[in-house]
Amino acid sequence: xxxxxxxxxxxxxxxxxxxxxxxxxxxxxxxxxxxxxxxxxxxxxxxxxxxxxxxxxxxxxxxxxxxxxxxxxxxxxxxxxxxxxxxxxxxxxxxxxxxxxxxxxxxxxxxxxxxxxxxxxxxxxxxxxxxxxxxxxxxxxxxxxxxxxxxxxxxxxxxxxxxxxxxxxxxxxxxxxxxxxxxxxxxxxxxxxxxxxxxxxxxxxxxxxxxxxxxxxxxxxxxxxxxxxxxxxxxxxxxxxxxxxxxxxxxxxxxxxxxxx
Amino acid sequence: xxxxxxxxxxxxxxxxxxxxxxxxxxxxxxxxxxxxxxxxxxxxxxxxxxxxxxxxxxxxxxxxxxxxxxxxxxxxxxxxxxxxxxxxxxxxxxxxxxxxxxxxxxxxxxxxxxxxxxxxxxxxxxxxxxxxxxxxxxxxxxxxxxxxxxxxxxxxxxxxxxxxxxxxxxxxxxxxxxxxxxxxxxxxxxxxxxxxxxxxxxxxxxxxxxxxxxxxxxxxxxxxxxxxxxxxxxxxxxxxxxxxxxxxxxxxxxxxxxxxx
Numbered sequence: 001x002x003x004x005x006x007x008x009x010x011x012x013x014x015x016x017x018x019x020x021x022x023x024x025x026x027x028x029x030x031x032x033x034x035x036x037x038x039x040x041x042x043x044x045x046x047x048x049x050x051x052x053x054x055x056x057x058x059x060x061x062x063x064x065x066x067x068x069x070x071x072x073x074x075x076x077x078x079x080x081x082x083x084x085x086x087x088x089x090x091x092x093x094x095x096x097x098x099x100x101x102x103x104x105x106x107x108x109x110x111x112x113x114x115x116x117x118x119x120x121x122x123x124x125x126x127x128x129x130x131x132x133x134x135x136x137x138x139x140x141x142x143x144x145x146x147x148x149x150x151x152x153x154x155x156x157x158x159x160x161x162x163x164x165x166x167x168x169x170x171x172x173x174x175x176x177x178x179x180x181x182x183x184x185x186x187x188x189x190x191x192x193x194x195x196x197x198x199x200x201x202x203x204x205x206x207x208x209x210x211x212x213x214x215x216x217x218x219x220x221x222x223x224x225x226x227x228x229x230x231x232x233x234x235x236x237x238x239x240x241x242x243x244x245x246x247x248x249x250x251x252x253x254x255x256x257x258x259x260x261x
Numbered sequence: 262x263x264x265x266x267x268x269x270x271x272x273x274x275x276x277x278x279x280x281x282x283x284x285x286x287x288x289x290x291x292x293x294x295x296x297x298x299x300x301x302x303x304x305x306x307x308x309x310x311x312x313x314x315x316x317x318x319x320x321x322x323x324x325x326x327x328x329x330x331x332x333x334x335x336x337x338x339x340x341x342x343x344x345x346x347x348x349x350x351x352x353x354x355x356x357x358x359x360x361x362x363x364x365x366x367x368x369x370x371x372x373x374x375x376x377x378x379x380x381x382x383x384x385x386x387x388x389x390x391x392x393x394x395x396x397x398x399x400x401x402x403x404x405x406x407x408x409x410x411x412x413x414x415x416x417x418x419x420x421x422x423x424x425x426x427x428x429x430x431x432x433x434x435x436x437x438x439x440x441x442x443x444x445x446x447x448x449x450x451x452x453x454x455x456x457x458x459x460x461x462x463x464x465x466x467x468x469x470x471x472x473x474x475x476x477x478x479x480x481x482x483x484x485x486x487x488x489x490x491x492x493x494x495x496x497x498x499x500x501x502x503x504x505x506x507x508x509x510x511x512x513x514x515x516x517x518x519x520x521x522x
Contacts, residue, residue, distance in 0.1 A: 006267065006270035006271055006272050006472070007271055007272060007273050007459040007469075008269075008270070008271040008455065008458055008459045009267035009269070009270050009271075010267055010268055010269035010270075010455075010473075011267050011268060012268045076496045076497070078496055083442070085496075087496065094410075095409070095410040097443075103439065104435045104437070104439055104441060104444065105435045105436050105437050105439070106437060106439075107437065108437070108439075144444075144446075146443075147408055147409070148356075148408070148409050148490075148495055148496070148497035149355075149356040149489075149490055149495060149497070150417065150447060150450065150488050150489070150490055151427055151445065151447060151487065151488050151489065151490050152426075152427045152428075152429075152445040152446055152447030152448075152450070152488060153443075153444070153445065153446060153447060154415075154446070154447050154450055154451055154454070155451070156411065165413075166412055166413045167413075168413075174365045174366045174465070175366050175465040176365070176366050176367060176368065176369070178364065178365055178366070178367075178369075180365060181344070182358075182407075182414075183365065183405075183414070184412065184413040184414065185405075185413055185414060185415070185457065185461075186411060186412060186413030186414060186415050187413075187458060189411065189413070189415055189454070190415055190416070190454035190455065190457055190458050191458065193415070193450070193451035193454035193455060194269065194271075194451065194454060194455035194458060196446065196451055197269055197448060197451050197452065197455060197473075197474060198268040198269045198473070200446075204435070204436040208268075211267070212271075212458075212459070213458060226412065227411050227412050227413060228410075228411070228412065229409075229410055229411055229412050234409055234410060234501075235337040235339055235346075235348065235409070235500045235501060235502070236337070236409035236410070236497045236500060236501055237501050238501040238504075238505075239496045239497060240495075240496060240497055240498050240499040240501075240504045241496070241504075243499075243501045243502075243504035243505040243508065244499075244504040244505065244507055244508035244511075245508060246505055246508065247504065247505035247506060247507065247508025247509035247510075247511075247512060248508035248509065248511055248512035248515075249508075249512060250505075250508075250509055250512065251508060251509035251510060251511065251512025251513035251514075251515075251516065252512035252513065252515050252516040252519075253512075253516065254509075254512075254513050254516060255512065255513040255514065255515060255516015255517040255518075255519065255520075256516040256519060256520070257516075258513075258516065258517060258520075259516075259517070259519070259520040
């Protein structure tokens with residue numbers, strides 16, 4: 001038992017300040033993290049500041065157009081107390097409310113789209129970080145998402161560089177010698193969650209350094225797609241009401257057809 | 262920026278050893294954690310050892326019966342490569358594969374059911390912990406669950422005592438002064454995820470101490486149900502295939518009925 005040294009440590013990174021379009025985010029983060037981060041650390045960056053640096057800001061009255069343009073596939077829609085919630089699959093393969101288009105912590109009258117290429121953004125930040133700390137680090141770009149069956153939201157990985165996001169243990173054996181058939185911890189999302197606990201939503205600290213997981217730092221790692229399950233492999237690819245309606249329409253036609261036979 | 266002191270620290274607790282039915286788990290954990298934990302810490306305990314102490318072990322050939330007896334509602338079923346996956350809602354309101362009945366890290370020919378009353382188990386552990394550390398702590402009982410749309414599994418809270426699991430910010434304002442309409446971080450599940458990163462699946466370390474979140478330690482907190490979303494509030498209460506089939510049957514009957522009109 002290690003009372004002195006934690007097995008996992010998360011540090012907030014202050015002083016990032018307000019990010020505006022055109023800011024050299026990798027440089028800014030590398031400067032602020034200098035002195036905190038070490039080789040083997042994983043840097044968690046809130047997607048919001050990546051989007052701001054990329055100028056992914058649009059006028060709020062274009063919000064619905066923005067959501068439509070980000071949407072690949074509508075998964076579910078619900079109206080609750082006059083508020084319409086649209087769960088959609090976006091261009092990154094992520095299933096999120098409003099396609100991840102975000103109105104919080106943005107200037108009045110504006111909404112923020114997700115970064116265009118979060119894996120590439122993560123790679124640029126990683127390059128700047130590694131030059132600063134003089135060794136390998138990992139970088140994850142995080143965003144906040146709701147999930148079925150559970151209240152509240154957790155942070156997840158939407159882009160990454162140099163981090164193995166899925167600890168695939170399938171085919172290995174557990175302590176009792178049994179074959180692990182499905183065990184594959186989504187460590188990327190668990191790291192995003194740990195970082196969110198210190199970054200917080202209201203505090204608005206956009207960057208955290210996670211130490212103790214160097215075993216997942218891997219230059220050959222895939223990006224954010226490693227944690228995306230495609231609709232064809234998913235048992236919940238469509239909202240319950242939408243699927244039931246789809247089935248009803250097909251069944252009704254079949255019922256009518258049965259009339260003519 | 263705090264390079265010296267992490268904002269969040271997670272410590273593994275070694276030497277718990279193999280737990281058998283009848284073990285006084287609160288006492289065992291309190292003894293092992295003594296010297297590590299401090300007031301304000303949150304102790305994350307893997308449900309597996311709680312179940313073992315409660316003797317929730319059943320013969321593997323009774324596995325299907327066990328799953329049926331734990332099941333309140335079948336959410337989705339899929340067969341893949343001859344392996345049937347049943348996603349069901351269990352007695353705790355949790356939606357999990359095989360109702361949370363677990364075959365890994367158990368003696369050959371046995372499977373493990375989830376603890377009967379994880380909130381009460383958490384309360385007993387908390388009481389023993391607080392006597393040991395001489396101050397308030399929080400306790401969460403965790404288990405591993407898959408989720409729609411994302412690959413891999415993350416740890417979630419299935420029972421808790423003395424920890425606020427949902428950081429409900431709805432109605433508050435963000436840094437930009439905007440009203441937060443849906444923001445409610447599921448900090449309980451994020452703490453479970455952070456703890457899983459050090460406990461790990463193959464290492465088999467069942468307990469971790471999480472430091473830096475004393476603001477969520479709250480004697481008045483609700484238990485694990487705080488993070489359970491009921492089926493009636495959920496847009497994904499039924500698997501897509503199941504909902505489509507349900508709709509089809511209803512639509513077909515309606516189509517046939519139209520024949521007689």
